[in-house]
Amino acid sequence: MVDSISHLASALESARSITKEAAAVVSSKLGESSYTQFSQSLDSEQLSTYLNSRNSREVKDAMKRIIATMASGDTSLNVEYFFADVLKNITSNDPKVKRLVYIYLLRFAERDPDLALLSVNSIQKLLNDSDQELRCFAIKALCDIKIQSLIPIMIHSLKKAVTDPSALVRVEVVYGLLKLYRWRTSLDEDEVDFLDTIETLFQDLLCDSEPRVISACIILFQNAYPTKLEWLHGHFRYYCKILKQLDSWSQSALIELLIKYSKTYIQAPTFINPVTNKKQQLSEDCFSFPTSNEIDMDADLFLFLNQLLPLRYSSNPLVIMTCCNAFYQLSTPSKLKDSRFSEALYRVYSISESEGIQTTILQTILFYAHIDITLFSNQFQIFFLLPEDQGEIATFKLKILSALVNEMNVKEVLYELKYYILFSQTEQIILAAVEMLIACANISFELENHIMKWLIKIMESNNLSPNVLDSFVDVIRKLIITNPLRHMKIILKLANVLEAHPDMADNARAGLIWLFGEMTTVEFRICPDILRKLVRSYTIEGVESRNAILLFAAKLLSCEVDKQIEMNGQFNKADSIIAKMYDDIIYLAKFDDEYDVRDRARYISSIFDSEKYQIATLLFQAPKPTTRFKDNNLMSFIQDNEETIGNDIKEYFNYIPWDENVETEEGSDIRKPVDLKDYNRYKKSISSNSFISKNNISRSFAGQNSDSDANISKVNATITSMSDRTVTTTSSTPKYKLQSLDDFFSDVPAKKSSSKPRTMKTIIIEEEDTSSEEEESSSEAEETGTSDDEEETSSSDNDSSDDSI
């Protein structure tokens, strides 16, 4: 009795929980958030039940939970525990569940390879699915499971899929090859026997006519075979033509590859050197010439650079940057200017909101501004700071301005800089602006004088922060040091400043004192008096100033010693007032609070006490480097900006030297195009009932790029100069003269209107659903068809190209 009651109770209880769950599920349909709450309430036991459920909805819910746990970094649930339960669902009919299982496998397959193998069979089945997306998925999943024993299966599948009619599947094959290639490093050497196979398959894929496949190939090329540039011979022209249609990631990679290719296999362009009036090959030194307008370059190189022009509209910053690099590496600055890529470069900076991109682009602009000032100098105002410019971006903008400053614009730039120095709220900007004054001052002596006067005026009238003051003094120092005699007035003024403002920041005073120390060798007369005043104030100075005074005294004494020795042949300490002042200071310094000062005092006094005056001369009268560097030497520029310009950028602008041993045999064209493979044709020739018009593809792409007209056969035709023998492809654009029978029948209405830019065709598709078996046989047939066709096309194409030579 009791038993039965408890049964009943438990039954009721379970009924209740079922109802609750059902209610939860129903409510879950109402919104995302409530669904998430529901899904989070699942405990691990329920999850396991759900994963094994026959109800696909429940499986999906459970999988979502698993993925959510992985994605949120939630550690309360150990997802690895469900490995077997999750794996089972790879057989699910729902493609999404399959994908989620695959995501799970990505993370955990390596931890339990034996169990993970169980999924392979059902993934393999998908390889023959009728849906191209599922075939893609199957290849992707297969290659992502890192289990060693799977390699033969992978290679087999990739080999088979390489001729798949769907471009997307072939793209996935390329990525599969990349994954296999990457894997080689973690395997033993004897196991890596698949590299040859990868290469062969890859060579095949490089001949593909479909831009999407080529896009993927470029990624593989860049990552796996960046040095095998010779593989590009036969593809150079075709790739140039389809450059615009490639994916933007591949565009930049391809341009990089082609730059290197051109440097190795194409003769360097020549130009007439304006200095020597001789023909000369392009090299890195050429950038110092003002303008070398006429250059003579290889036709293929010209084609390549010309094909870059449509990319000015690219939305990918990297593409714009690599295009600029291409012009820099392969051509002259004047060509870069003509291409107007510099404008596109600025646009990229301007519209981007990502600081990472902005700083990189600004560094690039800074670099190009140093190479050729005219690239940006007509629009220098655009680099004036805007209200939102802060930090690094502002600094780079100011640096660019300093690179662009010249006689024409210096007045405006200086005006702007003064404003920043006076009113900017950000110290970083003030410091950068002060530093920039040097560039302005370098333009003329008058400016130099003006700037120093202005700096001193500001220094005296405004209570500046120590950092700013320091930078002021720094600039004045740098400017004076370059030619002290010219600036005697300023120096005297500074002496007044030093006297009138004992409350000035320590570091700034130290800087000024240092400057007078340097003056000892130039204008000895003024120095003793300054020292005399400083001796008095020594005790109230800051640490840095005390150090500087000590050094100043040493410098002065060293000069005095040299002078006396020159006149009298010996130095008499007792006669010298300077020596007395020096003694005073040494005495004070020896009892300084700071051990650093005491230390220095001992070291200096030991030199003079032991009368090693020559050493003193060497130490204290050594000439200091000057800051005048206004030559356009790139190396010096990069050294100057060592800290600001990142390593990557430096590496990026490494000028690749031209290979001087490029063989140019007349008659043999190494870049003779190879045959393209158009897999679309197979699907037409096989299933005679179904075919798809390619008209649209060629139309839309043709519109994109007038030069290449983008239809493959035409490209081929122009290259082989056999315009009417378009043999490699059978895309049925009305422009072709050769057509397959199917196209012929289908194209009758379209042909008439082929002159119009836009023709829409009506195609009736009559095809029965084919079972998978049939499909397999048909795909086999395809393969045989492939090889036949290939032979045919290649032979005829060889003929044609022979003719052309």
Next chain:
Amino acid sequence: MYISFYITDSRNGLIFQYLPSNDAPSFKNLWTRIQSTCPQLGHTRIDGVEDEFIYQRISESNIQTYTHSLVGKDLEVFKYYSHTNNLYYWCLVSRSSDITQPSHGFIMEPHILMEEIDEMLLDYFNKDKITVKKIVNNYDQITLIFNCCVNGGEPMTGGMYMNRVKSIIPMKSDFSKVINSTAHTIQNAVARRQYPSNGQIDNASKMFSSMSGDNKSGSPFTQDVEVVPWRSNKIMEDKNEFYLDIKETMSIVMEKGKSSSKKRTSHHTGFKLVNGKITGTLDCRSYLGGTPLVSVNLNNCGYDFGFPSLHDCVEIDQFDSKDTTLSFIPPNGKFKLMKYNLNLAGNEKVKNWNQLGIVSIDYMNNLGAKEDEFEVTVNIGSSRKVNKIRDLDIELQFVNQKKGIDKSHHKIRILRSTHGRFNQMANQERGNWLFDSEMATGTTAILRGCIESQDSEEMSFAEEEVAQEEVNHASKATPGALYKLNRVVIRYNHEGETLSGIAVNAIKADTHSSSSYSGNSNSSSNIKVAFKGVKYLSCVQAAEMRTY
């Protein structure tokens, strides 16, 4: 190669992580690493730029916003801040240790990739902003999107096209969407009933075509054919609508001539443009069936677009930056058609402030008997297209003519203000004049205030020239009008008109019910496209007026 991706909130709390391999570290592990190797990378903007005061302080203390850093021998972390979503994206990248392989791409590539993914999420969910909640609710979708974009540790070529992504990862359809779509269908049906002549026929033919399309989709190779990679060919849209938004953002610096600082002059005179730029975006949403060819003609108002960034779909050889017509076969759904940038500096066309934006401002110092008053006049011009402006905020900055003289000796007192309220910042040198969130156009607002000093007996102190001349007596001189209004920054946004005046002249859409599924219908039947007008959005990020 890319090892893993993370999304965090503005305080570096993990929201999402994508770990596609066994070796990928969880964010927790990565974070420990970052803290030990490069703690500066962890600095956040402290809730965006809104709190400018704090932001300012950060930049003053020279903390830069770092965007990438090495965390291991060949491991590098990149960080990207999404302004729209207020989220951080991180990715861990391994550089190849192989010397033969160049690491060129890594200069910017991760940043670009993260930016694109960020935009993709917006497009995928068709939102203007992705909230943390949205991410949490859609972990599975987002994981799959990342999986789509990155394959084998490299960016997936062609993986960024939304049509592909949507075909791989179908959108969730929950109950609310069903309701919405039903409502929309009913609305359409009602609309059609009103115009039975052309609507119903189209509808009927579409119904038919959709049925026939479904029947035939089973064949293996029909789906392969896409007219263009960014557009699937089987798009059935019963809405047939096309939306275009033009959004412009301006940032500009103007300088007030010296002459107007002394005496009252009329407004808008004596302003000189120092630098300025307008960036604009054309956002499209296209719901057109078949393979439409759309062309958009823009009135560029005499500006030269230069080389804007165009979506892949735009046919470049037909594009001319002077006479701007964009023709394209649009992707389905939301996309960015064009992003442009107009440089105002050195531009002949831009002569004065009036031509840019509808709000003009002027200010004067040294007014009143004691010459210690200032006045700011804001004129919100009237416009036929704009009836109100939003979030008007005017920042006033006072500058001490002699830096460093004790700052506590003065106070800003507002004498009169016609609109809004004045809010002074803690450091006394700045204040904000805040307005209601909406202001009608055709209004003039005036703010008059006084800078009070503690010992304000001697008020004869006049000009900055004096300040610069009398250097030696500075400390003894009268503190008088020590502070003066030196810089005014305006921010606002409005709808209805662009700042540059750029507008859409015409949109033409050729929708041909195309290719495979509409076998029986006429090959080029033109379906009328509902074009719902263009939405113009203008945002003045910062317009600065300053006095030297």
